[in-house]
Amino acid sequence: MVDNIGSSSEGFKYNFYAADASIPDSVEDHSSIKEQDRLLPIANVGRIMKQILPPNAKISKEAKETMQECVSEFISFVTGEASDKCHKEKRKTVNGDDICWALGSLGFDDYSDSLKRYLLKYREAEGERANQNKSSNNEARD
Incomplete structure (x- = not known):
């Protein structure tokens, strides 16, 4: 250690x-x-x-x-x-991609791969949420 x-x-x-x-x-x-x-x-x-x-x-x-x-x-x-x-x-x-890279470089490839998949889904959900907020704000202005 x-x-x-x-x-x-x-x-x-x-x-x-x-x-x-x-x-x-x-x-x-x-x-x-x-x-x-x-x-x-x-x-x-x-x-x-x-x-x-x-x-x-x-x-x-x-x-x-x-x-x-x-x-x-x-x-x-x-x-x-x-x-x-x-x-x-x-x-x-330090961002999520850096953490994934660090896990891989330290030999925790299984964790790195799982975290990459989670990070992708998280970013997609955040993008959808941002789009929903944007469209609801536009509707409120109209």
Whole structure:
């Protein structure tokens, strides 16, 4: 597992650490990221876990906390890869295509393919919604 992945651009610094890695003192001094800001809310993680389990299944607090660490680290890892790509391309905004690319480049091709299909459907739905709003606004003016 990678202990430290970092990149910096235009004064911004991003550091991602594995859950079991010790964070150097120099990073702790300069980083104002709180533990709760680094992790997904545990209630959301628990709710997602419950959706996949049988209705009578119980989830321990330790299991939720472990999953919370894992998914937060995964998101940071993928986002860091996408952010590096954007930095190399001199862009400041990470978009869905960048996340798909990052998943593929990190070896998560199955997730990348699924997310690309979802992103296409999402964009189509957003386009249809925009067209509906535009036509209803035009009708209201007439």
